[in-house]
Amino acid sequence: MPDIQELPLLKSAKREALAALGIWLAATIYSLGYCYKHGYGRDPESLTYVLGFPDWVFWGLVVPWGACTVVASVFAFCFMKDEELPESGQ
Amino acid sequence: MLAATDISNPGYSVLFALLLFIGASVWLGTLAQKAMEKKEFLKGFFLGNRGLGAWALALTATVQSGGTFMGFPALVYSHGWIVLLWIGSYMVVPLLSFAVVGKRLAQLSRMTDSFTVPDLLRERFADPRVGLVSSIMIITFMSFTMFAQFKAGATIMKHAWPGSGVLALSEDYEPTASEKAESTNGSAGAAAKSASKPIDRKYYVGLVVFTVTVVGYTLIGGFLASVWTDLFQSVMMVIGVTILVCLAVPMAGGLEQATKTAIANTSSDIAFGPGYSTIGREFLTPGLALSMFFIWIFGGFVSPASMVRVMAAESTEVMRKSICLLSCYNCLIYIPLVMTCIAARTMLPHLEKPDEVIPRMSMLVTEGLPFGPFISGLILAAPFGAIMASVSCFILVISSGLVQDIYVRFLHPAATEAQVRRATNVSMISVGLIAVIANLDPPQYLQALVVLSASGGGAAFTIPVLMACYWRRTTAAGMLAGMLVGFCFYFGLSAAGWIQNWASTATDSSSLARSVIQVLGPDPKIGVPGLFRPYYILGIDPMVWSLFVSAIAGVCTSLVTKPPSEEHVSRFFDVAVVK
Incomplete structure (x- = not known):
């Protein structure tokens, strides 16, 4: 008697989709939050520079951008699972 | 003597670079045709036999059009640092593009043996209405976006055209003072006036050359030709951006100095949200910034062009590598472009047309270099390459829709391979012809349809595609x-x-x-x-x-x-x- 199970690819794809959406949510909250707090309605005199970038651009966008690139690479090489794709037409 | 001055004129080097792009594209088209020979026609032509590798998938699956090199830099020049927040969600676009529905779409498209999105949805729900509605929507959305790209391609060719002489060309490149005033005041009036000028014959020539090239090589090489030319232009683009940023930022005295000079030349708004504006309009309010974090993500991974490419991926390993490649690629494109355009506020503080920021910067920074005009020509040709690549992709998706989803499914289910091949040729050439006719006298409201189609597709497909998958x-x-x-x-x-x-x-x-x-x-x-x-x-x-x-x-x-x-x-x- 064969047992009906969910496709293995579907299982890992769901897990990865949720994780990716989680990363998107975290990036959005951090970047928007930081830029909203430090990039809007600020006294121009208080602006400092980090590596030439205005401070809020550096900490709110450049750093998370770099972090996301690292996270995406870790995701791609350590978390995402390879699955067999079916032959076309099956 | 005359020849020497001609070569140093940016117009000629641009034309040369354009011809190089065109030549390379046609060559890639013929290569692609060889690669797909001896396989089943439809799947080979429209899906490259599901054999896309990591580079091809990564650098072509997200929508990069001429906008990346023209519209986006213009925004940075006009509004300042806040535009990096506007595009900020690109930090996660690569991940989301492939990890949310990528694997599952590749699986479903193989299970249903389909090579278009409507085909996949029709089989998944065993309902022809789902296929037909999605097909009509995709064809409509993509047509509008594509028609506008034809106009952009023709306009670039017009600018690169040497014309009757060097003077005429420089006049074309640098509008006279009265024209400048007109174009900044009422763009509609200026457009109408310039349309009636005889010099616009070049526009028609450009339109025809552009159309024949793109339709031609797409017809020859199909999907692979489209993907390979796209890959080629993406690589050219990253080279161009890297050269630009390395030259421009030091010339502006470093990034910090560039920002300070930009503030001095405009106002402190250029370094903060919601961005600098000369007309009292807040460019990026926090609410709109939030919206952009949705728009780029959810407009991106369900766009028909990128779904088709994911379906064509060779394996899931290719998708994993693509995430990494595209993440690095985006880092190299967007942050440097913003830096370049901030530096432009030092070197070209008061451009009348912000759209010209990249062309002008590339001419300026390469001026003293050996092969300077050639380098700037290549940088100027990059948007043209991007436009060619996206048009060829659109033609392909539209005609695959017409052939597979309408002709084969509804009109002639028993069509032989020769008939399908003929239908493909006819549909592609007709799409090209319609695009030329629509662009002979492009209506003002075309822009509205373009905006509508670009985000409308995301609004229509994101949720249904997620539901169909999971x-x-x-x-x-x-x-x-x-x-x-x-x-x-x-x-x-x-x-x-x-x-x-x-x-x-x-x-x-x-x-x-x-x-x-x-x-x-x-x-x-x-x-x-x-x-x-x-x-x-x-x-x-x-x-x-x-x-x-x-x-x-x-x-x-x-x-x-x-x-x-x-x-x-x-x-x-x-x-x-x-x-």
Whole structure:
């Protein structure tokens, strides 16, 4: 008697989709939050520079951008699972 | 003597670079044709036999059009650092593009043996209506976007054209003072006037050359030709951006100095949100910034062009590598482009046309270099390459829709391979012809349709595609509701914006306009200026609202309609394991 199970690819794809959406949510909250707090309605005199970038651009966008690139690479090489794709037409 | 001056003229080097791009594309087209020979025609032509590697998938699956090299830099030049927040969600676009639906779409498209998105959806729900509606929507959206790209391609060719002499060319490149004034005051009037000038013959020549090239090589090489030329231009683009940023930032005295000079030349707004503006419009309010984090993500991974490419991926390993490649690529493109355009405020403080920031910067920074004109020519040709690549992709998706989803499915199910091949040729050439005719005298409202199509597709497809991939209970009716409600809601809010925009300019003369303003409220003065900005509820872009509405409609309709047969769903969700 064969047992009906969910496709293995579907299982890992769901897990990865949720994780990716989680990363998107975290990036959005951090970047928007930081830029909203430090990039809007600020006294121009208080602006400092980090590596030439205005401070809020550096900490709110450049750093998370770099972090996301690292996270995406870790995701791609350590978390995402390879699955067999079916032959076309099956 | 004359030849020497000609070569140093940027126009000639641009033309040379354009010809190089065209030549390379045609060459890649013939290579692609060889690669797909001896395989089944439709799958080879429209899907490259599902053999895309990591580089090809990564660098071509997200939408990069001429906009990346023209519209985006112009925004940075006009509004300053805040534009990096505007594009900020690109930090996660690569991950989301492939990790959310990538694997599952590749699997479903193989299970259903389909090579277009409508085909996949039709099989998944065993309902021709789902296929037909999605097919019509995709063809319509992509047509509008594509027609505008034809215009852009023809315009670039016009600018590169050597014309009757060097003087005429430089006149074309640098509009006279009166023309400049006109173009900044009333763009509609200036456009109308320039359209009547005899010099615009070049536009028609450009249009024809552009069309023949793109339709030609797409016809020869199909999907692979489109992907390879896209890959080629993406590589050229990253080289161009790297050269630009390495030259421009030091010339402006370093990044910090560039920002300080930009502040001195404009105001401190250029270093903060919501961005610098000369017309008192807030470019990126926090609400709109939030919207952009939705728009780029959810407009991206369900765009028909990128779904087709994911379907063509060779394996899941290719997708994993693509995530990494594309993440690095985006880092190298967007942050350096912003840095370059901030530096431009030092070197070219008061450009009349911000669209020209990259062309002018590339000429300026390469001036003293050996092969300077050649390098700037290549940088100038990059948007042309991007436009060619995206048009060829659009032609392909549109004609695959016409051939597979309409001709084979509805008109002639028993078509032989030769007939299908002929239908493909006919449909591609007709798409090209229609594009030329539509662009002979492009209507003003075309821009509205372009904006509408770009985000409208995301509004219509995001939720339905997610449901089709992951939710067993999804019904055909739920799919239709999700697509149609999402799109109609988006269209409604856009139309409300246009009406509001019209009304706010006509309050003095029309009582109807006054009552419209009473209902819709005054122009909020946020976002990008223009006739065709949408209506913002609570300062959030319509796309975000449409996603929510589409989700509600899709889920509720699925729940109240009869569940799909367990046997049919099981085909896509389950596997039998013998114990």
